[in-house]
Amino acid sequence: SRGGDFDNRDVLSKILTLRAERAELLGFANHAEFILANQTAQTVDVVNRRLAELAAPAVVNVRREANDLQAMIESEGADFQLAAWDWDFYAEKLRSERFDFDANQLRPYFELENVLQRGVFYAAERLFGIHFEERDDLPVYQEDVRVFEVIDVGGTTLGMFIADFYARPSKRGGAWMNSYVSQSELMGTQPVVANHLNITAPPAGEPTLLTFDEVTTMFHEFGHALHGLFSAVKFPYFSGTSVPRDFVEYPSQVNEIWAIWPEVLENYAVHYESGEAMPRTLLEKVVSSQTFNQGFATTEYLAASIVDQALHQLTVDEVPAADLIMAFEEQALGAAGIQVDEVPPRYRATYFSHIAGGYSASYYSYIWSEVLDADTAEWFYDNGGLQRENGDRFRRSLLSQGGSKDAMSLYRSFRGRDAQILPLLERRGLN
Numbered sequence: 001s002r003g004g005d006f007d008n009r010d011v012l013s014k015i016l017t018l019r020a021e022r023a024e025l026l027g028f029a030n031h032a033e034f035i036l037a038n039q040t041a042q043t044v045d046v047v048n049r050r051l052a053e054l055a056a057p058a059v060v061n062v063r064r065e066a067n068d069l070q071a072m073i074e075s076e077g078a079d080f081q082l083a084a085w086d087w088d089f090y091a092e093k094l095r096s097e098r099f100d101f102d103a104n105q106l107r108p109y110f111e112l113e114n115v116l117q118r119g120v121f122y123a124a125e126r127l128f129g130i131h132f133e134e135r136d137d138l139p140v141y142q143e144d145v146r147v148f149e150v151i152d153v154g155g156t157t158l159g160m161f162i163a164d165f166y167a168r169p170s171k172r173g174g175a176w177m178n179s180y181v182s183q184s185e186l187m188g189t190q191p192v193v194a195n196h197l198n199i200t201a202p203p204a205g206e207p208t209l210l211t212f213d214e215v216t217t218m219f220h221e222f223g224h225a226l227h228g229l230f231s232a233v234k235f236p237y238f239s240g241t242s243v244p245r246d247f248v249e250y251p252s253q254v255n256e257i258w259a260i261w262p263e264v265l266e267n268y269a270v271h272y273e274s275g276e277a278m279p280r281t282l283l284e285k286v287v288s289s290q291t292f293n294q295g296f297a298t299t300e301y302l303a304a305s306i307v308d309q310a311l312h313q314l315t316v317d318e319v320p321a322a323d324l325i326m327a328f329e330e331q332a333l334g335a336a337g338i339q340v341d342e343v344p345p346r347y348r349a350t351y352f353s354h355i356a357g358g359y360s361a362s363y364y365s366y367i368w369s370e371v372l373d374a375d376t377a378e379w380f381y382d383n384g385g386l387q388r389e390n391g392d393r394f395r396r397s398l399l400s401q402g403g404s405k406d407a408m409s410l411y412r413s414f415r416g417r418d419a420q421i422l423p424l425l426e427r428r429g430l431n
């Protein structure tokens with residue numbers, strides 16, 4: 001954005017203009033309205049309101065965090081004001097001071113087979129009454145891939161689950177769920193779904209010991225798998241995870257809550273050699289360290305989401321020319337009350353690849369699904385947690401419906417009301 005060879009301001013201004021033109025040709029007021037019409041949120045007003053109600057508490061919290069970091073700077077005898085480039089350094093120092101544990105201490109308690117069978121599968125068995133039978137007799141495309149037949153409550157086969165957990169040179173990075181056969185009554189198909197992870201394989205004969213992040217990822221991806229497995233719709237177009245982008249992460253994020261649910265955690269977090277339970281104090285540190293630095297994370301994320309919306313809620317005439325793009329961004333952040341000098345947006349408009357690609361006017365969707373997920377976690381807490389009755393309700397009213405009905409009405413039928421933001425604020429320590 002400073003006039004060098006890779007200055008993107010002109011490109012961005014052109015992209016915004018073309019998108020605004022297309023939206024107008026299609027009868028929409030702007031690009032965001034066009035995109036959101038097919039999302040769960042549906043209108044720009046709803047998205048703007050959600051971002052605004054989260055911005056205020058996030059800023060309050062980030063100010064508190066900034067004060068803590070400033071105090072740390074001063075306690076070391078330094079004499080300068082905290083700036084954006086100091087944040088990571090001092091936040092890491094404060095993190096290790098407050099939550100004094102080494103991530104490697106945890107790994108012996110997170111052995112892959114324990115996490116899968118006594119954690120991920122166990123939670124699903126308790127909630128939904130299903131169970132898993134490994135099928136060694138079926139051919140696989142890769143030696144270390146495993147196949148499980150998923151048996152429903154009445155003993156019938158629900159579908160197949162493929163566990164492809166280990167990294168290999170030919171595999172794409174990251175973690176994801178794939179649906180190889182989608183459930184459909186019309187086509188008479190049952191689901192075949194897979195979780196693909198990138199866990200480093202241990203040396204021969206050694207156990208696979210996971211990090212806490214990898215454990216959480218296993219639960220997350222299995223949440224997508226359940227969405228595919230429980231699908232009970234007529235048309236393949238609406239099967240399983242075929243839902244709007246701002247809804248698809250919701251069931252998988254809900255499944256993450258079981259990773260730290262006491263009954264589940266106690267069941268799988270046992271030492272792989274001695275079988276001893278993970279020490280209570282270590283467990284508590286893991287859980288409480290999750291709200292650390294959340295003011296920062298929430299603020300930088302919301303700032304980027306607000307810029308994304310502001311840039312895409314413009315008519316053709318309103319799109320700023322290249323030399324006014326950066327000023328427009330500052331003005332949008334100021335108007336939203338989220339202009340914090342020490343915490344710039346996670347991405348500035350000129351290097352925000354999400355919005356140049358498929359996430360234009362959609363960057364809000366991460367926190368949108370997290371609001372639903374935290375509100376759902378609260379429902380499970382209030383209603384006795386890990387019980388068949390609760391699992392069945394979630395399966396019947398939501399997971400089984402795929403994209404066949406309006407997502408928010410599915411949510412209401414499960415929750416009994418619209419989602420509220422307080423549970424998310426509590427989870428992120430922002431209340």
Ligand SMILES: [Zn+2]
Nearest residue numbers: 220224249252
């Ligand atoms: Zn996901």
